[in-house]
Amino acid sequence: MSEPKVKIATCSLAGCFGCHMSLLDLDERLFDLAERVELDRSPLTDIKELSDCDLGLIEGGVCNAENVHVLMEFRARCKILVAIGACALNGGVPAMRNQFDLKDCLEESYLRGIGLVNPQIPNDPEIPLLLDQVHPLHEVVKIDYFLPGCPPSADAIWTFVNQLLSDQPLALPYTQIHYD
Amino acid sequence: MSEDQSFMLDGRRVPFQDGQTVMTAALAAGIYIPHLCFNPEFAPHGSCRVCLVKVNGRVQAACATPAASGQIVQNETGELREIRRGILQMLFVEGNHVCPACEKSGACQxxxxxYYVGMLAPHYTHFYPRRPVDASHPEAVIDFNRCILCELCVRASRDVDGKNIFAVQGRGIQAHLVVNTTSGKLGATDFSLADKAAQVCPTGAILTKHRGYEIPIGQRLYDRKPISVVGDVATVAESKGGRRHE
Structure with missing residues (x-):
């Protein structure tokens, strides 16, 4: 009998998918990982509905109403929730818009941008409403672990996931702690 | 004075001379005590509190505590590491430190x-203050978002350059770095890259213009080895990725 697989869900909120690319950078170690884990909702599986999971990995900060909804769903469904990458930890580059009023950001992009035809601020009900500021995950829900980096290297992700899955204390070597 | 003055630091005997602080004596003995506003070339400032140590059971700033015979000093303890981490986290959320978008990332004290105190995340709620960037000077730019009020540029400009270009204005959370001109712009001063003030900033608040990313991310000052081994950014030569002019 093989051990039951650990169920992992991942998602990218206000991020660039760089952290997911870093996850894919595990290369052949992905085969190892696949022996031990099963992917639930994730951009890599395209499963839309989240089920109860052991581990949730979230990339990106919270910039709109949908991000809040998804994050709260992950918190409700995942036993352990991990913030991965600069944006999830401190808002990152998207949070640089916090220097400006949201109205000014929208007008700069959609009304005053160069080469715009029929400029208008998007207002379709399908588009999630933006929050007035971008927030890191821990300002919205309880986060159990943090993994810094932009993105965290595949080695850092590997160290972290291995230590977590084998119930070891989390300790990253110096070269794997980076904010950039 | 007697030559055998010493105190104990984490179980190690550290000799000192009259006038030395716990910090300068430790530094001379090759022991690293984490710090930001301290620079051996300047009088202690005691503002960042990162160098907190326990002296005879009391928490004190190592940079501002005179060394005395028989002191029992604790430096590398879990408790102090946690306090320092908390201070670092507060410094990070108080400003706008977007490392991936900062030219000094990797060579930032x-x-x-x-990194040294093991800070993984900022923990606290971010202030996201709105602060300006001053690019009025032809050779240098000041990004006030990254200033941690260590006053090293203030001290360097006043005490070494004799120009008195910088000052900290306001109190408490209102405290902020200003440029001593009517317009408040660096471009209106005689600030020069040759100034000492241009070589001491521990963050990316004061940057040189027209140069960027000469050393790639991953090969920078603190990318491979910790600051306890590499030393402060102000003490490392520019050619080696630090700020000190050769």
Missing amino acids: LQAVA
Whole structure:
């Protein structure tokens, strides 16, 4: 009998998918990982509905109403929730818009941008409403672990996931702690 | 004075001379005590509190505590590491430190000390203050978002350059770095890259223009080795990725 697989869900909120690319950078170690884990909702599986999971990995900060909804769903469904990458930890580059009023950001992009035809601020009900500021995950829900980096290297992700899955204390070597 | 004055630091005997602080004596003995506003070339400032140590059971700033015979000093303890980490986290959320978008990332003392004390996340609620960037000077730019009020540029400009270009204005959370001109712009001063003030900033608040990313991310000052081994950014030569002019 093989051990039951650990169920992992991942998602990218206000991020660039760089952290997911870093996850894919595990290369052949992905085969190892696949022996031990099963992917639930994730951009890599395209499963839309989240089920109860052991581990949730979230990339990106919270910039709109949908991000809040998804994050709260992950918190409700995942036993352990991990913030991965600069944006999830401190808002990152998207949070640089916090220097400006949201109205000014929208007008700069959609009304005053160069080469715009029929400029208008998007207002379709399908588009999630933006929050007035971008927030890191821990300002919205309880986060159990943090993994810094932009993105965290595949080695850092590997160290972290291995230590977590084998119930070891989390300790990253110096070269794997980076904010950039 | 007697030559055998010493105190104990984490169980190690550290000799000192009259006038030395716990910090300068430790530094002379090759022992690293994390710090940001301290620079051996300047009088202690005691503002960042990162160098907190326990002296005879009392928490004190190592940079501002005179060394005395028989002191029992604790430096590398879990408790102090946690306090320092908390201070670092507060410094990070108080400003706008977007490391991935900063030219000084990897050669930043704020970042390096945060790595050293094992800070993984900022923990606190971010202030996201709105602060300006001053690019009025032809050779240098000041990004006030990254200033941690260590006053090293203030001290360097006043005490070494004799120009008195910088000052900290306001109190408490209102405290902020200003440029001593009517317009408040660096471009209106005689600030020069040759100034000492241009070589001491521990963060990316004062940057040189027209140069960027000469050393790639991953090969920078603190990318491979910790600050306890590499030393402060102000003491490392520019050609080696630090700020000190050769």
